[in-house]
Every structure is written in structure tokens, then in C-alpha cells.
Amino acid sequence: MAQQKEWVLVADDELSMREALGMSVGRMGFAVDLAEDGRQALEMLGRRPYRLMITDVKMPKLDGMDLLKQARELYPLLPVLVITGYGTIPGAVEAMKNGATDYVVKPFSIEVLEKAVQDCLTAAPVTASVANQHGENVRIITRNPRMQKLLQIACKVAKADATVMIQGESGTGKELVALLIHAESPRAAGPFVAVNCAALPEHLLESELFGHEKGAFTGAAVRKQGKFELAGGGTILLDEVGEMALPLQSKLLRVLQERKVDRVGGGLPIPVDIRVIATTNADLRARVEKGAFREDLYYRLAVIPLELPPxxxxxxxxxxxxxxxxxxxxxxxxxxxxxxxxxxxxxxxxxxxxxxxxxxxxxxxxxxxxxxxxxxALDGKIGDTGPREAADGDSSRNLRDIERRTIIATLAEHGGNRTRTAEVLGISIRTLRNKLKEYALEGHEAPKGGAGAAD
Ligand SMILES: Nc1ncnc2c1ncn2[C@@H]1O[C@H](COP(=O)(O)OP(=O)(O)OP(=O)(O)O)[C@@H](O)[C@H]1O
Ligand SMILES: [Mg+2]
Missing domain, CATH: 1.10.8.60 (Helicase, Ruva Protein; domain 3)
Incomplete structure (x- = not known):
């Protein structure tokens, strides 16, 4: 498959300058769009994700400084290279203050321009700040072009209500990206509610998501609102959606189609105003193929698929x-x-x-x-027991001990990701969860992190 070209937007009102810039950037392997004033540039920014914007300062309609400010607001992750005229240092200072990634001063050589473009793309890691569910500020940092582009797309799709599916191995930052989408969306002031679909057995997950009426089942002493309702006006994150049992998948499909939920044991469906983001670290396509995940639901969820590189x-x-x-x-x-x-x-x-x-x-x-x-301690020297030792090094030949050590070592090896660990060991996530609960009760510590564990 041919590598898709990345786009750079060049804004300059002077035709010869615009074309010269376009050609230089084109030679660097980018596809280029040219805008002749700030307003046109702003409009173009809305049409596709750009890897970089290069803009002149003095332009009619909307000048480069205002364009820069607005681009910062709308596309916080877009690197912007500002071209300042006539060696005006105050102009350069102002550009940097307004969030330019870098600037070059006219006149400049092609080499200077190329270096500035390179610096814009690699030197400064892209950083986005979002608040997590505990109201703490967390930062998303990356210097990787693929990640930077993905974050840009995330910011862009955030503006619409489309369902997003974030795929990626455990610990790649799926939840952070979900938070970014929420923060950049018109729902930012609303709630962000995360539910880990792998952490609860089916019937508990059902009442967690959909809520229940009083007396719906033994133990349902009071009426309870589900997470879909609680996320009203905001965003719901369905973590590890691939782990959801088939009957629940049908119910979820109905929520996505009709934007209504049925409480367990409830009467009338309740309308919900939510944006859905789902994550998975399993290969959901493969699960569809195996019949473990509904194909129609897959397509409903994966309207906008984002894949986080490991x-x-x-x-x-x-x-x-x-x-x-x-x-x-x-x-x-x-x-x-x-x-x-x-x-x-x-x-x-x-x-x-x-x-x-x-x-x-x-x-x-x-x-x-x-x-x-x-x-x-990257070789696992501190604390945890490696699988080899678990098999033959330790004095205990008790099968249960060996099993426990193998499980804990495998979990450590996969950064605490339970889904992966269960997969590798060939047991269900449910079995794994129960075993870990037993070990915890017996006072054996399992590595933290990953699905269903606090981060
Ligand atoms: N680009 C990043 N910059 C800074 N911190 C990051 C970044 N990516 C991930 N982290 C941190 O790494 C940890 C894991 O990230 P996160 O919980 O978003 O991953 P995840 O893909 O949702 O994992 P899991 O599949 O286990 O749920 C968090 O502490 C998060 O703050
Ligand atoms: Mg997560």
C-alpha cells in the first residue's frame, strides 16, 4: 500500500512567495494546499487534517497573527510556522507568544525553510492538556508524526457527535485520547463517564450501564440510574467494548440506533443525549469473524476508527x-x-x-x-517472579503455587493488562479476574494497571 501523503497548508497573499513555498514543501514530500489570505486558510483548515501550516503575517481579510490565534483555538495541536517580514523582531516575538511553533524571517534560503519545517515537525513534542475524571490535569505528549496526526484528527472529529472507536494495545493512551475528544467537543462542560466492560460480569454490567428499577432483581433495593443516563449531555467511554457479552451487545446497538435506554425491569425507554466512545485492545474484526462480536454493532461503533500505535x-x-x-x-x-x-x-x-x-x-x-x-529493574529483578522460575526454580511444586506465579508473572509482563494476560494464558478474563481476587485475599500482590485495575 502506498504511503498516504501528509498535507501542509501554505498561506501567503503574494503569489510568487506562495508558489515558492509550496514548491519547497512539495519537494520535501508533502502534499500542499495554497491559500491566498487568512480567511481562505481558516476555511481550508476545516476541510482536512494538516500536518503543518505555514503562514505569512501581513495578509488581507484575516492577517497571519489572527489566523494563528484562531488556529490555536480550533486546532490546538496543529504546528504553525510563521513567516515574519522585514526582520521585525517584535513580530517574531508576538508570533511565538500567540503559539507559533517556530518562525523564519524574510528573506530566507530554502535550507533555512526546510530546517524550520523539520524543527516544527519533530523538535517540539506536541502536548495537549486534559482533565481526567478526578479533575487532575494530565498531559498527552508525543513527538511521533503518526501520533501527532492522530491527535489532530481526534480534535477534529471531537466537534461532531460521531461515535469513535479507539483501538490500541494496553497502555497506549486510549483513555487519554478519549478525554481529549471529550475536552475538545461541544460537550466538554458535560460529564465524562467511563465504564470498563471487562471488569464486571454480564448482569452487573447491564444494570451498571442501563440502570434498574427498584425490585428488578434480588438486591435491587432502590432504583438506580445507569451510566448512559449519568453521561447525559456528555460523553460515555465504553472501555474494552469487545468483552461485552452478546445479549448486552444487542442492547448497546439499540442505544446507538435509538438513543434510548431501557432500565432493567423498567417500563418506558428513557431518551439519552450522549456521545459514545469505545475502546478495544483486542482485534475486534477477528472477534466479529469468530461470531463473538456483532458485525452490525462493530460498524455502528467504528464510524470513526482511530488506531494508536504501540x-x-x-x-x-x-x-x-x-x-x-x-x-x-x-x-x-x-x-x-x-x-x-x-x-x-x-x-x-x-x-x-x-x-x-x-x-x-x-x-x-x-x-x-x-x-x-x-x-x-527491566529484567524483572525486583519483586516479581519470572515464568521460568515459576516452572522449575522455586522449591514449591504445588500446582496452585505454580499457577499463581505464572499468572502474576504474565500479568507483569503485559504491563498489568488483564485482557492480554487472559489471552496469552488461554483462560477467560472472568477466570483471571476470579483468580486475582483469590490471590489478593490471600495477600499475594498482583501487578497493577491494565483493564479493570486502578491506574
Ligand atoms: N502520550 C502520552 N503522554 C503522556 N502520558 C501518557 C501518554 N500515553 C499514555 N500515557 C499515560 O500512560 C498511562 C496509560 O494510558 P491510558 O490509560 O490512556 O492507556 P489505555 O490505552 O487506555 O490502557 P488500557 O488498554 O490498559 O486501558 C496513563 O497513566 C497515561 O497518563
Ligand atoms: Mg484504558
Missing amino acids: LRDRPEDVEVLTDHFLEQFGATGGITGAAKQKLLNHPWKGNVRELRNVVERAALLAGDQAIDVDHL
């Missing part, structure tokens, strides 16, 4: 994320070159969550010192 496919992010987490966990001593190299070479099965946990633990162990290779 961390191992975006090595440039390991470094920026490491720095981000070092700061977050107050690692004052920094990190040695060897340790950083080790992080860069690690396969990151648990993705960003695993990296975060590793940095957090290392920061604790290192204290005021620089984090070194030993502090990273």
Missing part, C-alpha cells in the same frame, strides 16, 4: 515520555546515559503505562541520585 513503534516518544515522567515523579537526580539507552532498547509490551511504572519505581529507588540501569 510505544515500540514510536521510539522518539520513549525519550520525551521518560523526561515527562521524571519530572512528574520528581526525579531530581536525572538519568544516566546508559539507563536512557536501556529504556530506548526495551520492547515495551505494556506501552506507556509500563514506561511510567518503570520510571516511577526507578525514581523512588534512585532518590537524589541519577537513575541508573539497576534502578530500572
Whole structure:
């Protein structure tokens, strides 16, 4: 499959300049749109996702500074390169203050322009801030072009009410992207409600989502509103939607088609005003093929599919994320070159969550010192028992102990992702959940994170 070209928008009122810019950027391998004033540029921004906008300052109708300000509002993740005229330093300062990614001063050579374009795309990691469900500010950081483009598309689709399906391995940032979509949507002031479809058995999930009337089943002592109702005016995130049982899938389909919910044991359907975002880390197409997931529901959910690349496919992010987490966990001593190299070479099965946990633990162990290779414990030296040891190294040959160690080690290996762990071990997520509950009761600690566990 041919690689799709990325688009750059060039806005300049001067024809010769516009065309020269367009040609240079075109030679760098981008597809280019040309706008002759700010207003036209703004209109074009609404038509497709751009990788970069290059704009002149002095333009009729809407000048470059106002275009920049509006683009910042509407497309917060779009890098903007500003071309300032006649060596006006105040103009450059103003551009940077208004959120330009970089600027070049006229006249400039092609080399200077190319370098500025490159810098805009790679040097500055794209950062978006969103509030999580606890009202804390969390940041989405990436230097990876594919991720940057995906975040841009997410911001764009946020404006409409279309259902979004976010696919990606555990810990790749699916929930963060869902929060971004909510924050960038007209529903931002409304609630954001997340439900993990893998965490509850079928009948509990049903009443969790749809609510129930008093006396609907044993234990339903009072009437309860479901999460669909609670998300009214806002967004509902259906995490790991692939784990939903078939009967519930039919009920969900009805919600999506009719925007109404039926409480368990209830009378009239209740209208709900919601935006639905679903996530999955399983290959949902394959589940459709196997008959485990309804095809019609799949198409209803995947109106806008977004696929998050795993961390191992975006090595440039390991470094920026490491720095981000070092700061977050107050690692004052920094990190040695060897340790950083080790992080860069690690396969990151648990993705960003695993990296975060590793940095957090290392920061604790290192204290005021620089984090070194030993502090990273990437070979599982601290605490957890590897599968090999579980099989033959340990003195206990008790089958139950071996099972427990294997489960806990596999869970650790997959960054705490229960869905993956269950898959790898060939057991149901339900069985896994029950086993983990038993271990917790017996005082054996399982690694945190992943589906159904607190982050
Ligand atoms: N690009 C990023 N920048 C900063 N932090 C990130 C980024 N991506 C993920 N994280 C952090 O990594 C952790 C996991 O992210 P998140 O919960 O969004 O992943 P997920 O794909 O929903 O995982 P799961 O499949 O296990 O539910 C969180 O602590 C999140 O804040
Ligand atoms: Mg998640």
C-alpha cells in the first residue's frame, strides 16, 4: 500500500512567495494546499487534517497573527510556522507568544525553510492538556508524526457527535485520547463517564450501564440510574467494548440506533443525549469473524476508527515520555546515559503505562541520585517472579503455587493488562479476574494497571 501523503497548508497573499513555498514543501514530500489570505486558510483548515501550516503575517481579510490565534483555538495541536517580514523582531516575538511553533524571517534560503519545517515537525513534542475524571490535569505528549496526526484528527472529529472507536494495545493512551475528544467537543462542560466492560460480569454490567428499577432483581433495593443516563449531555467511554457479552451487545446497538435506554425491569425507554466512545485492545474484526462480536454493532461503533500505535513503534516518544515522567515523579537526580539507552532498547509490551511504572519505581529507588540501569529493574529483578522460575526454580511444586506465579508473572509482563494476560494464558478474563481476587485475599500482590485495575 502506498504511503498516504501528509498535507501542509501554505498561506501567503503574494503569489510568487506562495508558489515558492509550496514548491519547497512539495519537494520535501508533502502534499500542499495554497491559500491566498487568512480567511481562505481558516476555511481550508476545516476541510482536512494538516500536518503543518505555514503562514505569512501581513495578509488581507484575516492577517497571519489572527489566523494563528484562531488556529490555536480550533486546532490546538496543529504546528504553525510563521513567516515574519522585514526582520521585525517584535513580530517574531508576538508570533511565538500567540503559539507559533517556530518562525523564519524574510528573506530566507530554502535550507533555512526546510530546517524550520523539520524543527516544527519533530523538535517540539506536541502536548495537549486534559482533565481526567478526578479533575487532575494530565498531559498527552508525543513527538511521533503518526501520533501527532492522530491527535489532530481526534480534535477534529471531537466537534461532531460521531461515535469513535479507539483501538490500541494496553497502555497506549486510549483513555487519554478519549478525554481529549471529550475536552475538545461541544460537550466538554458535560460529564465524562467511563465504564470498563471487562471488569464486571454480564448482569452487573447491564444494570451498571442501563440502570434498574427498584425490585428488578434480588438486591435491587432502590432504583438506580445507569451510566448512559449519568453521561447525559456528555460523553460515555465504553472501555474494552469487545468483552461485552452478546445479549448486552444487542442492547448497546439499540442505544446507538435509538438513543434510548431501557432500565432493567423498567417500563418506558428513557431518551439519552450522549456521545459514545469505545475502546478495544483486542482485534475486534477477528472477534466479529469468530461470531463473538456483532458485525452490525462493530460498524455502528467504528464510524470513526482511530488506531494508536504501540510505544515500540514510536521510539522518539520513549525519550520525551521518560523526561515527562521524571519530572512528574520528581526525579531530581536525572538519568544516566546508559539507563536512557536501556529504556530506548526495551520492547515495551505494556506501552506507556509500563514506561511510567518503570520510571516511577526507578525514581523512588534512585532518590537524589541519577537513575541508573539497576534502578530500572527491566529484567524483572525486583519483586516479581519470572515464568521460568515459576516452572522449575522455586522449591514449591504445588500446582496452585505454580499457577499463581505464572499468572502474576504474565500479568507483569503485559504491563498489568488483564485482557492480554487472559489471552496469552488461554483462560477467560472472568477466570483471571476470579483468580486475582483469590490471590489478593490471600495477600499475594498482583501487578497493577491494565483493564479493570486502578491506574
Ligand atoms: N502520550 C502520552 N503522554 C503522556 N502520558 C501518557 C501518554 N500515553 C499514555 N500515557 C499515560 O500512560 C498511562 C496509560 O494510558 P491510558 O490509560 O490512556 O492507556 P489505555 O490505552 O487506555 O490502557 P488500557 O488498554 O490498559 O486501558 C496513563 O497513566 C497515561 O497518563
Ligand atoms: Mg484504558
